Amino acid sequence: MTLTHGSSATSAPATGADEAELQARFDALIEADQRIEPRDWMPDAYRKTLIRQISQHAHSEIIGMQPEGNWISRAPSLKRKAILMAKVQDEAGHGLYLYSAAQTLGISRDEMTEQLIESRARYSSIFNYPTPTWADMGAIGWLVDGAAICNQVPLCRASYGPYGRAMVRICKEESFHQRQGFEILLELSQGTPEQHRMAQEAVDRWYWPSLMMFGPPDDESPNSAQSMAWKIKRFSNDELRQRFVGMLVPQAEVLGLTLPDPNLRWNEDAEQWDMSEIDWTEFHEVLAGRGPANAQRIQHRRDAHEQGAWVREAAAAYAEKQAARDRAAA
Amino acid sequence: MSPQPPANERRSAAAVDAQYEAEAAEAHGDVTVDELDLAAELAGAGGTASEDVAEYALRLGDDALILSQRLGWWISRAPELEEDMALGNIALDLLGHARSLLHYAGTASGRSEDDLAYWRDEPEFRCAWLFQQPNGDFAHTIARGVIASAYMQELYTALSTSTDATLAAIAAKAVKEVAYHRDHAVQWTLRLAGGTEESRARMLVALTDTWPYTDELFRDDALTERLAGVVPAPSSLRPAFDEVLGAVLAEAEIAEADFTNRKIGQSSGGGRHGNHSTHLGPLLAEMQVLARRHPGATW
Numbered sequence: 001m002t003l004t005h006g007s008s009a010t011s012a013p014a015t016g017a018d019e020a021e022l023q024a025r026f027d028a029l030i031e032a033d034q035r036i037e038p039r040d041w042m043p044d045a046y047r048k049t050l051i052r053q054i055s056q057h058a059h060s061e062i063i064g065m066q067p068e069g070n071w072i073s074r075a076p077s078l079k080r081k082a083i084l085m086a087k088v089q090d091e092a093g094h095g096l097y098l099y100s101a102a103q104t105l106g107i108s109r110d111e112m113t114e115q116l117i118e119s120r121a122r123y124s125s126i127f128n129y130p131t132p133t134w135a136d137m138g139a140i141g142w143l144v145d146g147a148a149i150c151n152q153v154p155l156c157r158a159s160y161g162p163y164g165r166a167m168v169r170i171c172k173e174e175s176f177h178q179r180q181g182f183e184i185l186l187e188l189s190q191g192t193p194e195q196h197r198m199a200q201e202a203v204d205r206w207y208w209p210s211l212m213m214f215g216p217p218d219d220e221s222p223n224s225a226q227s228m229a230w231k232i233k234r235f236s237n238d239e240l241r242q243r244f245v246g247m248l249v250p251q252a253e254v255l256g257l258t259l260p261d262p263n264l265r266w267n268e269d270a271e272q273w274d275m276s277e278i279d280w281t282e283f284h285e286v287l288a289g290r291g292p293a294n295a296q297r298i299q300h301r302r303d304a305h306e307q308g309a310w311v312r313e314a315a316a317a318y319a320e321k322q323a324a325r326d327r328a329a330a
Numbered sequence: 331m332s333p334q335p336p337a338n339e340r341r342s343a344a345a346v347d348a349q350y351e352a353e354a355a356e357a358h359g360d361v362t363v364d365e366l367d368l369a370a371e372l373a374g375a376g377g378t379a380s381e382d383v384a385e386y387a388l389r390l391g392d393d394a395l396i397l398s399q400r401l402g403w404w405i406s407r408a409p410e411l412e413e414d415m416a417l418g419n420i421a422l423d424l425l426g427h428a429r430s431l432l433h434y435a436g437t438a439s440g441r442s443e444d445d446l447a448y449w450r451d452e453p454e455f456r457c458a459w460l461f462q463q464p465n466g467d468f469a470h471t472i473a474r475g476v477i478a479s480a481y482m483q484e485l486y487t488a489l490s491t492s493t494d495a496t497l498a499a500i501a502a503k504a505v506k507e508v509a510y511h512r513d514h515a516v517q518w519t520l521r522l523a524g525g526t527e528e529s530r531a532r533m534l535v536a537l538t539d540t541w542p543y544t545d546e547l548f549r550d551d552a553l554t555e556r557l558a559g560v561v562p563a564p565s566s567l568r569p570a571f572d573e574v575l576g577a578v579l580a581e582a583e584i585a586e587a588d589f590t591n592r593k594i595g596q597s598s599g600g601g602r603h604g605n606h607s608t609h610l611g612p613l614l615a616e617m618q619v620l621a622r623r624h625p626g627a628t629w
Contacts (some may be wrong), residue, residue: 308409314525
């Protein structure tokens with residue numbers, strides 16, 4: 001029996017009978033909660049779904065550097081500047097792990113970069129919102145990173161090995177990011193009246209977009225069922241959203257800040273949080289590329305890529321010359 | 331080759347991952363109000379600086395702070411992701427040095443690192459002109475970086491045996507990090523000089539533009555003379571610096587005449603006495619704007 005290597009993005013050159021056997025083996029592994037590894041056979045659709053999801057995730061980390069990078073130069077204390085710089089740098093690191101995980105499925109980093117700067121790939125819409133004040137650094141950490149953690153902790157158990165392992169490292173750092181966001185907001189909330197107002201306004205700005213990060217309601221989420229069957233995804237969008245809100249409520253109390261939903265309350269009978277209807281029209285606008293900063297985010301990435309081309313060419317040319325010199329000397 | 335490892339070799343994803351998930355959940359946990367130890371450990375904290383030592387620490391602290399501020403711009407704009415991380419790392423190290431040095435400088439006058447960073451005006455800064463220079467293209471950042479790090483390497487090596495225990499401790503920590511910064515800048519100098527025609531031309535322009543700011547780093551003055559025996563005379567660091575740079579340029583096949591032939595000479599560079607290049611003002615305005623908008627606030 002031939003084995004398809006993960007480096008090939010096409011399916012195994014297997015006969016129908018072989019294919020059925022491979023599929024059965026794959027299904028059994030998934031059923032038994034075992035990990036699929038790069039050299040294992042996998043159905044094309046599984047591979048494509050993973051490439052799409054992991055590369056989108058990587059792009060989100062890279063684009064996500066911008067809203068916070070915006071405040072590195074103006075951070076109001078040297079300690080905050082150091083923490084913010086380390087955080088944005090972590091995001092570059094997350095992007096790198098995730099691009100590497102996607103590469104094990106047979107797509108190159110160059111291809112993924114091209115897809116991003118040509119607007120053919122998606123990334124999390126949350127990063128298309130601007131960051132007008134310092135308090136947005138706190139709200140992003142607390143709400144956006146908090147929502148990301150709720151989404152991502154279950155991904156540590158995703159059936160594809162390299163993805164799950166990358167997520168373990170990422171989740172550990174994200175939890176630190178959330179704590180630093182919480183701490184920024186706490187300091188502001190307990191600071192001057194102007195600082196407190198800044199914190200509340202940032203929470204008002206980011207609360208709803210962070211709830212939208214979990215995706216559409218379960219009855220309108222077309223891809224979820226297959227991803228759950230493949231054990232890439234382990235909880236539904238609504239389950240995760242509920243879990244997140246449950247985490248926020250007591251924390252908002254500690255912060256002395258209000259979550260901007262007058263209808264938010266625990267429903268004893270249904271054992272879930274009642275909340276106002278989410279306004280998905282905004283979500284769809286941002287998703288369609290008409291968010292406040294979509295064009296700017298992509299342009300920023302494209303500029304960095306294009307302006308760095310001569311540097312990457314120089315590094316490649318130099319490496320080639322060194323290799324030729326080593327061969328000549330050998 | 332077996333299409334899949336035997337069952338007993340393949341660790342159950344459920345078992346492995348239940349553990350990972352538990353760890354991640356634990357690391358995440360509930361956010362509590364405990365005082366987070368987020369501050370970098372300040373090297374050598376504890377000593378009180380004399381007035382002269384404080385003035386000296388201010389020079390070094392400002393050099394590190396301003397260069398860090400410059401380098402921070404590259405995060406999300408570098409030629410490749412690895413460089414976003416590398417330049418970010420260097421900026422972060424330098425910010426750590428700046429915080430230790432400014433903290434120490436402030437002990438002479440009862441001011442904090444933030445008082446010094448955010449509430450001094452341009453003439454009160456003591457950084458040399460080299461560190462104020464704009465990022466330019468990547469070659470300019472590298473040219474500035476190779477000069478800065480080769481200088482800092484010699485400086486902190488000498489300072490790590492200072493009779494001033496705090497300066498010695500700060501320098502001993504910094505010198506290890508600066509060695510990495512120098513290696514990074516040297517590797518890129520070689521790649522750009524030996525890469526493509528375009529990269530070599532850009533590297534030469536960058537060296538030509540940046541070299542005039544070298545001399546200021548090695549000038550002795552009344553302060554360093556008063557501190558003789560406590561800190562190295564700047565001029566004493568020059569031979570070792572020249573030797574290092576000479577070796578790098580030789581390997582890059584660059585002759586000094588390639589980048590010093592514009593007869594620009596050396597900049598007058600009065601940074602140590604508060605006379606700055608036109609680049610510093612806008613940099614400080616941006617860095618200080620939010621802190622100054624909220625006097626007395628904590629962050």
